[in-house]
Every structure is written in structure tokens, then in C-alpha cells.
Amino acid sequence: MSTLAFDGTAMLGRQLLRVRNNPALVILTQTMPISMLLFFGYVFGSALAMPGAEYRSFLVPGLLVATAANGIMTGMFQAAQDVHRGVTDRLRTLPVSRAAVPVGQATADVIVTAVGTVPFLLVGLAVGWRIEGSALEAVAAVGLLLLFRFACTWAGIFLGLLTRSEEAAGQLGSATFMLPLLSNAYIPTDNLPGWLRTIAEWNPISALTTALRDLFGNAPVPEGAAWPVAHPVAGSLAWCAVLLAVFVPLGVRRYAHGEG
Template sequence: MTLSWALTDALTITRRSIWHWMRQPYAIIFGLLFPIMLTVLFGYLFGGAMQVPGDSGNYMEFMLPGMFVMVMAFGIGETMVAVATDREKGVTDRFRSMPMASSAVVLGRAIADMLYSAVLLAVMLGFGLLVGWSAHNGLGNALLAVGLLLLLRFAMVWIGVYLGLVIQGPEASATVQTMLFPLTMITNTFADPDTMPAWLGTIAEWNPLSATVTAIRELFGNPGVGGMDHPILLAIAWPVLLTAIFFPLAVARYRRLSA
């Protein structure tokens, strides 16, 4: 089977996902509104009580880079639910019975989710501009920051695909989605880890998401916390490592599914 055949099959799966979104736009609308709601909640309800590191008193500029990262990380749950739903409804088995590349289903899902994530990130960046956030270090650094965010999302896609192929039942799915909240919130997004209890601050500093938050704050020129060496390098290394682990796991798990 040639590479072009596999890519054609993957793009067919991608078009299926896009068509599904067009027929059920409420899921897309909620997905776009949820991070905006979180931004308003944390930024305006709690922002006045937060101390912003550095000279800037603009909490939105401090928080928004972390919110961009959180939105990319929450994609784990969206991908996982979509893959698990197809598997439980027998859609995946029907795909496996067709003469198509074995990796096309997971690759097509990944492409579709990356397209959706790009739209979601564009909406969040636009909303950030409306509420007082801005990028101060030029277009080149801003584009590099966007690239790091999408690289992180790419790694999250493969974690979501793998979990979607592994989990059994809605209870397990709900548990994984619940665990996304501590994963995304115990970071340096909302507060300096130095203000946390020592054990919690250590977890926040070692959370891979914190590296991306620190890196894009630096690239956007937003206020942030110090203490992390080479954040841009870490923001590349962590997603690459996660992709190297979960991409082969996802493809191998798909191939082991019973037809």
C-alpha cells in the first residue's frame, strides 16, 4: 500500500469528521464558548485578587498564554470521546473491514482535530485581543508561539486517540475528562508556583504544560514567572517526546482491535 493511498484514505476520514461537525454544529459552538467562559470566569471573577509577577498589573496578559495552552490540552478529551464513540458504535470496525490503510482512521482523526484546534486557537487569540491581551515581540515570535501551541495540540491528539481506543464505557471516559482539570490547572497558568505549597509548586513546575506556557509568554512578551531554563527548547521537547510515545501506541492499538 503506497503512502499516497494512505494519505487519501486519511483525508477521506478527515472529510467525514468535518461533515459530521457541519451536521451537528452545537458541539463546535460549545467547544468554542467553553474556553471563553473559563477566561471570563478566571480573568474577571478572580483576576482582581491575583498578584501579577513583574511590573505589569494586567492579569489578562499573564493568564491568557496559559489559557491558550489549556485549550490545546483539553483537546485530549475531545479526541478521546470522538474515537471512543466511533469504536463503541462499530464505526471503527466497519472501517477496518474496508480496503484502506490501517493508519488512515487515526491519522484522519488527527488531521481533523488539528484543523478544529487551529480554528479554536484563532478564536481564542481574537478574544484575547478584545479583553486586553496582546503580543509585544513582533510577528515572527508570535507565529513561533502559535507553532508551539499547535505542536502541543498535535501531541495531545495522539494521547486522545490512544485513550479513545483503550477506554471502555462512558464512566471511564468521564473519569479521564475529570482528570484533565488538575492536569491543566496545576501549572503556572493562574499563579506563580512559588506562591503554592512546595510539593504543589514542584508539580506545577514539572508539568509539561508549564514549559509551553512559559515559552509563549516569553515569545509574546507577556508578564510571567521566571526560574525555568530554556523554556522554548522544553516546549518543543515535551510534545515531541509525547508524540513519540503515543503515536506508535495509538497505531498499534488500532491494529490490535478485533474486526
């Protein structure tokens, strides 16, 4: 465990240097949610039954979770980039813990996400979003959000090691933009057709979004929803546990053994 902690810290430093050396990508990924908040909040808000400010309060938690789900895309692209450029093979020759590299990548991603969340929340406050719950509930919401980002990044790391191609990872990663559209991140699911509402409410993004809205005090838990949305905190933790239980061992094994 001490070896993993030491090597993981070294790999964490490597990933943070990688982020620092690619500021354009960081700026793009951090400004995109803000742009979506302003566009959706002032365009879609006028087309829905919710008044503008109310919709923007509804939207902020959804965009937070949609951004967290993008950990699949960033994790996939970075892992595939390392494999494609031969970095992963060189790291395998070093006397380091085999879990250290993916652990360092996932941890660095969570740190960058946490820092990038601050300006987004400030813009949210500027457009009318407020934390109506307690400070403890707000901290729990942020913790749940970062846990979900960590779990999604592990899924992306495994998929990136599996694809082994920057181009394939980029194309597959773009498909993750569909996940928030099939959830309650942007619109309520109450009026969706029955089969589509079921799909949306079993989407992990819906459980996380509902949990954040509830903890921030922005919207109550909807009645008659599927179990993950009806019990959003428990459903969110369950989804995170499933993602981590599946993709952490798969990612570590794939990194340790390569194509084998």
C-alpha cells in the same frame, strides 16, 4: 506513504463532516475558553497581586494551552464513540491504511482548534491582551500550540481505543481538567510549596504556557524554575516529541489490532 496520504485525507473529510454535523459541541468547546477568560480575568485578577489587565495578559496564554490540552478529552471521546458504536470495526474491514483513521482524526482536531483560536484571541485583545513580541515569534507560538494539541489528541485517541466506552471516556476525560490546575496556566508557581512547584513545573502545560508567554512577550521566563520552564521552547518541543513518540505507535497499533 501515498496510500496513507490519500486515505488520511478521506478520513480527515469524514472527521470534518462529523464536526459540521455536531455544531452544538463545537460551540460549547469554543465558547468555554472565552467564558473562562472573562470569569478568571475579572474575578481572579482582582484577587491576585497583578492588576486586572496584567493578569488577563498573563492568563490568555495559559488558557490557550489548557484548551490545547483538552485534545486528550476530545480525542478520547471521539475514538471511544467510534469503537462503542461499531464504526471502528466497519472501518477496519475497508482496504485503507491502518494509520489513516487516527491521523485523519488528529489532523481534523488541529484544524478545528486553529479556527476556534481566532475568536478567543480577538476576545483576548478586547480585554487587554497584546502581542508584544515579533510577528515571527507569534507565529512560532501558535505553531507550538497546535503541535501540542496534535500530540495531546494522539494521547486521547489511544486512551479512547483502550477504554472502548463513551461513558468511561467521558468520566476519564473530565479528569483532564485537573492538569491545568497543577501548572502555571492560571497562577504563577513562585509562591507554591517546593514539592508542589516541582510537580507544576514538570507539567507539560507549564512549559508550553511559559513558552507562549515568552514568545508573545507577555511575561519573562521565571528564574530558578525547573528545566522545562527555564528553557520553555526546548522543554515544550521535548514534551511534544515524547507524547508523539509514545502515543502515535500505540494508537496506530491499537486501532489496527483492536483488543489484541
